[in-house]
Amino acid sequence: MNEERLLKLFSDILQRLLGDDSIRLHPDTVRADIDGWDSFNYVNFIVAIEQELCVRFQVADVESFKTVGDIADETLRLLED
Amino acid sequence: MLFNSYTFLFGFLPVVLIVFLALKLRSVRLALTWLILSSIVFYAWWRPWNLLIIGPSLGVNFLIGRALLAVHGDKSRATLARWLLGAGILFNVCLLGYFKYANFTRSVLNDVAGTEFVLHSIVLPLGISFITFQKIAFLIDVHGGRIKDFSFRDFCLFVLFFPQLIAGPIVHYREMMPQFHALPRRMDREALAVGLTLLALGLFKKVIFADGVAGHISPLYAGAAAGAEITLIWAWIAALGFTLQIYFDFSAYSDMAAGLARCIGPKLPMNFFSPLKATNIIDFWARWHITLTRFLTAYIYNPVTLWLTRRRAKSGKTLLNHRQPALIPFMKILAFPTLLTMYISGLWHGAAYLFVAWGLLHGLYLVVNHAWRLFAPRYLPKLTRSSGFHKSFGFLLTFVAVVVAMVLFKGPTPQAAGEVLRGLAGLNGLSLPGSVTDKLSSFGGLDIATDTSSARDLILAAAWVFGLSIIALLMPNSLQLLARYQPVLEDIETVGRADGLMGRFFRWQPSFIWSLVIACLVVMAIVNIGGPSEFLYWQF
Numbered sequence: 001m002n003e004e005r006l007l008k009l010f011s012d013i014l015q016r017l018l019g020d021d022s023i024r025l026h027p028d029t030v031r032a033d034i035d036g037w038d039s040f041n042y043v044n045f046i047v048a049i050e051q052e053l054c055v056r057f058q059v060a061d062v063e064s065f066k067t068v069g070d071i072a073d074e075t076l077r078l079l080e081d
Numbered sequence: 082m083l084f085n086s087y088t089f090l091f092g093f094l095p096v097v098l099i100v101f102l103a104l105k106l107r108s109v110r111l112a113l114t115w116l117i118l119s120s121i122v123f124y125a126w127w128r129p130w131n132l133l134i135i136g137p138s139l140g141v142n143f144l145i146g147r148a149l150l151a152v153h154g155d156k157s158r159a160t161l162a163r164w165l166l167g168a169g170i171l172f173n174v175c176l177l178g179y180f181k182y183a184n185f186t187r188s189v190l191n192d193v194a195g196t197e198f199v200l201h202s203i204v205l206p207l208g209i210s211f212i213t214f215q216k217i218a219f220l221i222d223v224h225g226g227r228i229k230d231f232s233f234r235d236f237c238l239f240v241l242f243f244p245q246l247i248a249g250p251i252v253h254y255r256e257m258m259p260q261f262h263a264l265p266r267r268m269d270r271e272a273l274a275v276g277l278t279l280l281a282l283g284l285f286k287k288v289i290f291a292d293g294v295a296g297h298i299s300p301l302y303a304g305a306a307a308g309a310e311i312t313l314i315w316a317w318i319a320a321l322g323f324t325l326q327i328y329f330d331f332s333a334y335s336d337m338a339a340g341l342a343r344c345i346g347p348k349l350p351m352n353f354f355s356p357l358k359a360t361n362i363i364d365f366w367a368r369w370h371i372t373l374t375r376f377l378t379a380y381i382y383n384p385v386t387l388w389l390t391r392r393r394a395k396s397g398k399t400l401l402n403h404r405q406p407a408l409i410p411f412m413k414i415l416a417f418p419t420l421l422t423m424y425i426s427g428l429w430h431g432a433a434y435l436f437v438a439w440g441l442l443h444g445l446y447l448v449v450n451h452a453w454r455l456f457a458p459r460y461l462p463k464l465t466r467s468s469g470f471h472k473s474f475g476f477l478l479t480f481v482a483v484v485v486a487m488v489l490f491k492g493p494t495p496q497a498a499g500e501v502l503r504g505l506a507g508l509n510g511l512s513l514p515g516s517v518t519d520k521l522s523s524f525g526g527l528d529i530a531t532d533t534s535s536a537r538d539l540i541l542a543a544a545w546v547f548g549l550s551i552i553a554l555l556m557p558n559s560l561q562l563l564a565r566y567q568p569v570l571e572d573i574e575t576v577g578r579a580d581g582l583m584g585r586f587f588r589w590q591p592s593f594i595w596s597l598v599i600a601c602l603v604v605m606a607i608v609n610i611g612g613p614s615e616f617l618y619w620q621f
Binding site: 016017018019020036038039040043044046047048050051058059060061062063064 | 221222224225227363375378379382383384386387390391394400401402403404415419451454458
């Protein structure tokens with residue numbers, strides 16, 4: 001799994017959650033860039049990644065991710081572990 | 082010591098700042114130690130005995146933090162680390178609980194059980210709600226490995242830094258300390274100019290706007306508390322007036338805190354960003370007391386929602402999504418954590434029924450907003466298309482909802498709040514000053530009751546409310562004004578730069594014209610500083 005494939009997976013997940021097929025995520029995307037990506041959908045998004053990739057984020061890390069790139073980096077680290 | 086007092090502005094601040102800048106030219110470490118000592122004096126000024134509470138609490142948190150640091154990364158001691166973290170959080174919560182909630186719990190018990198327990202009066206130590214949250218976040222960050230090392234001096238500076246000590250913003254160690262460590266020895270003139278400008282803007286907003294409108298609406302709430310009926314127009318003036326008072330009061334405090342920090346060097350996180358311009362209530366909470374929302378989201382809402390959502394995912398059920406929205410999971414994993422978080426938010430603001438009611442009402446608003454986002458596209462697709470009309474309607478609805486809820490925030494008693502709410506709904510009828518009703522009756526057919534106020538009172542109060550509304554809704558905020566110089570941690574250019582005509586005209590720069598404007602604002606504020614006028618958020 002590399003960052004590009006992760007971003008494609010992340011985009012698919014968020015499209016499904018928000019019902020918007022036009023969403024494309026990039027490493028520098030922040031939540032404010034996506035209409036309707038509020039705290040609830042963010043938690044949903046995190047759990048969907050956990051389900052899809054069988055990883056588990058630390059609760060305290062969840063709020064510290066600033067960009068989609070930060071989530072991708074941590075996901076890659078968890079996958080390596 | 083109040084930011085808007087002569088003692089602070091002409092005594093404490095110049096001395097602290099000049100000595101700090103002079104010491105920094107020789108040694109940053111020495112300057113930071115001076116800053117800690119100054120912050121202790123600032124904190125102790127009002128009630129020196131407060132140091133007997135914050136001092137030991139500081140020591141206990143430091144020791145727990147060091148212990149957490151020592152066991153971090155050792156998987157065989159993970160359980161011990163969790164226990165240490167739990168003990169640290171419990172210690173902080175108990176301390177806050179005793180000082181802030183012991184009397185409230187007693188009165189709830191007495192109300193529910195009909196008992197008559199009496200507890201001695203407990204005086205709330207200054208800023209304890211903010212300091213407690215900050216220390217809890219610190220311990221969680223150490224436990225999570227996000228803080229690699231810290232000294233006692235750094236920890237003291239993090240907790241006691243006077244610009245944000247009493248009423249926030251609630252900051253993270255990891256966002257503040259690297260800034261202190263990177264302070265240059267030379268004087269940063271741009272930072273000083275930006276900081277002093279923010280300080281001046283905040284002082285002006287507090288003394289002229291917030292305290293100015295307060296003089297017109299406080300008698301209305303005092304009257305309501307004494308049992309007077311508040312009729313329709315006066316109730317709306319009271320509700321709008323208090324909303325604008327607290328808006329400018331908190332905006333002023335946030336500007337002054339950010340400005341003071343910038344004079345010293347570090348940038349604080351954004352805490353307030355034109356919340357009355359929000360077009361929905363979720364947006365409102367992303368703009369009002371931003372660092373509290375961030376704390377509650379990270380440490381209450383997220384853990385609860387994550388736990389519930391993971392449980393749902395584990396049992397093989399689909400996650401709540403916009404393509405297949407369902408009511409039961411919506412209630413369980415969205416409505417419940419939202420209401421719980423806002424209940425705690427209400428209780429954090431104050432140990433009183435009205436604050437709890439205010440928090441729960443905002444929780445309800447948020448649940449309705451989430452329900453609309455989730456269900457309306459499926460069941461009411463025509464109503465959810467994004468358009469100028471929808472945005473305007475969303476803004477109006479949010480504005481009215483915030484204003485109504487603010488009546489609960491103001492109180493001061495449930496009876497007074499109830500009276501103003503009855504007035505807002507028109508249940509107390511309509512009345513105007515005698516001189517106004519006389520003129521209106523000459524047009525014939527109008528039957529409006531007469532009250533004891535004067536036409537001057539009405540016109541002045543309405544003019545204050547109208548004028549401040551225009552400023553809050555149409556003008557760029559202080560951070561937008563200074564966007565080019567990045568006065569806070571966030572990049573204002575991306576968060577929401579002020580565009581259009583207003584944005585072009587109101588962009589601060591170090592020029593003669595702007596220094597003249599700011600100097601005029603400062604003079605106006607200083608000559609109008611009256612008696613002690615605390616920031617409303619200092620009571621929390």
